[in-house]
Amino acid sequence: APAVVSGQNLNSKLQMAAIGCDAKGWSDTREMANHPQVQHVAFCDVDLSRTGKVRELNPEAPVYQDYRKMFEEMGDQIDAVTVSTADHTHAIITLDAMRRGKHVYCQKPLTHNIWESRQIRLQNRKSDVITRLGNQIHSHSYYRTAVKAIQDGAIGKVKRVQSWCAATGHGKSGFMDRPKNPVSPPSSLAWDLWVAVAPMRPYGVDRAYHPWGWRDWQDFGNGALGDFGCHILDPVFSALNITGAPLDAKADHTGMNDEVWPAQTTVDYTFPGTEYTTGSELKITWNDGGRLPGVGGSHVPPTTALPRSGSLFIGEKGSLVLPHVGEMRLYGDVPEEVETLESLNHYHGWVDGCLSGKQPSDGFEYGGALTEAVLLGNIAVRYRGETLKWDAESLTIPNKPEASKWVTREYREGWEIEPVA
Numbered sequence: 001a002p003a004v005v006s007g008q009n010l011n012s013k014l015q016m017a018a019i020g021c022d023a024k025g026w027s028d029t030r031e032m033a034n035h036p037q038v039q040h041v042a043f044c045d046v047d048l049s050r051t052g053k054v055r056e057l058n059p060e061a062p063v064y065q066d067y068r069k070m071f072e073e074m075g076d077q078i079d080a081v082t083v084s085t086a087d088h089t090h091a092i093i094t095l096d097a098m099r100r101g102k103h104v105y106c107q108k109p110l111t112h113n114i115w116e117s118r119q120i121r122l123q124n125r126k127s128d129v130i131t132r133l134g135n136q137i138h139s140h141s142y143y144r145t146a147v148k149a150i151q152d153g154a155i156g157k158v159k160r161v162q163s164w165c166a167a168t169g170h171g172k173s174g175f176m177d178r179p180k181n182p183v184s185p186p187s188s189l190a191w192d193l194w195v196a197v198a199p200m201r202p203y204g205v206d207r208a209y210h211p212w213g214w215r216d217w218q219d220f221g222n223g224a225l226g227d228f229g230c231h232i233l234d235p236v237f238s239a240l241n242i243t244g245a246p247l248d249a250k251a252d253h254t255g256m257n258d259e260v261w262p263a264q265t266t267v268d269y270t271f272p273g274t275e276y277t278t279g280s281e282l283k284i285t286w287n288d289g290g291r292l293p294g295v296g297g298s299h300v301p302p303t304t305a306l307p308r309s310g311s312l313f314i315g316e317k318g319s320l321v322l323p324h325v326g327e328m329r330l331y332g333d334v335p336e337e338v339e340t341l342e343s344l345n346h347y348h349g350w351v352d353g354c355l356s357g358k359q360p361s362d363g364f365e366y367g368g369a370l371t372e373a374v375l376l377g378n379i380a381v382r383y384r385g386e387t388l389k390w391d392a393e394s395l396t397i398p399n400k401p402e403a404s405k406w407v408t409r410e411y412r413e414g415w416e417i418e419p420v421a
């Protein structure tokens with residue numbers, strides 16, 4: 001049984017394991033370790049050359065390469081885990097941890113495909129664990145203040161949303177091929193464990209996939225939309241209290257092959273309206289790769305420079321531009337002052353939830369729905385120019401049945417994910 005059961009043992013330490021220990025994994029580990037009631041008891045990273053910082057943090061804690069072995073050997077000492085691995089392994093690790101009764105903080109996007117997010121949401125409803133998505137800007141003053149301003153009616157009800165992101169799928173063209181003459185992985189790296197659920201392929205060259213480069217590749221990441229959608233669309237979902245799935249999505253882009261995501265993408269979504277929107281439906285458009293929306297139809301003067309990434313909320317009486325990450329700007333018939341909300345510590349909010357048994361409002365139910373919507377955009381990307389209707393209950397695309405295959409993937413033998421009953 002976990003050493004700390006939710007809601008009890010308030011003076012005990014939360015015993016934590018970090019899965020993914022460098023890059024964002026190190027930042028997650030360091031932030032969690034700054035909480036006075038967190039004790040790291042184990043670390044796991046498929047590449048041992050990237051475990052120097054965590055070994056320094058707690059030289060006593062064992063370091064594993066295979067999270068399954070870590071759970072088998074240390075499961076009863078671990079209360080909570082951070083999952084900061086490349087996106088294609090979020091679901092298998094997170095579900096395993098939740099099924100073992102561990103609290104989970106998982107990096108964004110929650111999963112690599114929609115079916116995985118749905119399994120996590122189903123498991124979340126059954127498991128008595130505290131969960132949070134690693135979109136830390138959710139707790140930043142800038143995002144919290146804008147969410148409150150919109151909900152307080154600063155621009156009236158919202159008619160239209162545009163979101164955009166400067167990232168280009170990391171500068172790759174959308175037509176990149178696998179590295180020719182692949183080299184062997186470094187001896188520190190367990191390549192088979194890194195590939196995990198995805199079809200096996202050679203290691204390639206340093207940084208082709210690992211670390212970092214996986215974002216561009218369809219087998220491992222979801223391009224710029226997957227990378228930034230759960231950041232930039234998060235305040236849109238929160239402010240407008242979007243809990244329903246998109247009704248449809250249609251994409252335009254600069255072209256792609258079967259391996260990598262496009263360099264520039266636009267996705268037009270239709271969502272059901274909410275108490276914060278004017279109509280029964282709301283159009284939200286996503287742009288990436290440097291594509292910017294026009295400000296036509298908004299209260300923003302046409303010569304205004306938009307931030308590199310962010311969102312434009314067009315309301316009945318005013319418009320709000322929310323940079324990613326920056327202070328909002330209001331235009332039109334808007335209040336002279338709005339209340340500023342302070343930043344909260346996203347990481348520690350989750351730890352406090354684990355210790356007190358109180359689930360933050362943005363657990364995996366919220367993060368899962370957000371991720372499902374983001375990933376539907378990338379199914380639309382595969383059928384450029386076609387409006388794909390979405391049946392969120394059956395996880396199918398009724399007007400394009402063959403597109404439904406992209407809701408999930410074929411899992412590599414031995415790495416199948418057990419559906420949640």
Ligand SMILES: NC(=O)C1=CN([C@@H]2O[C@H](COP(=O)(O)OP(=O)(O)OC[C@H]3O[C@@H](n4cnc5c(N)ncnc54)[C@H](OP(=O)(O)O)[C@@H]3O)[C@@H](O)[C@H]2O)C=CC1
Nearest residue numbers: 020021022023024045046047084085086107108210211212
């Ligand atoms: N919230 C935010 O602001 C940010 C979030 N992210 C998210 O964080 C995650 C990690 O991204 P990033 O750190 O840039 O990626 P990297 O590729 O740099 O690092 C991922 C880490 O996870 C390790 N890893 C991969 N698979 C496994 C596994 N099965 N078991 C244990 N360890 C594993 C990697 O090892 P190896 O060294 O072998 O790859 C590496 O240390 C992604 O989901 C990304 O979207 C990233 C940056 C910022």
Ligand SMILES: O=C1CO[C@H](CO)[C@@H](O)[C@@H]1O
Nearest residue numbers: 108167170215227228231
């Ligand atoms: O916020 C972020 C900063 O950039 C990274 C690389 O594109 C993202 O993965 C991350 O989510």
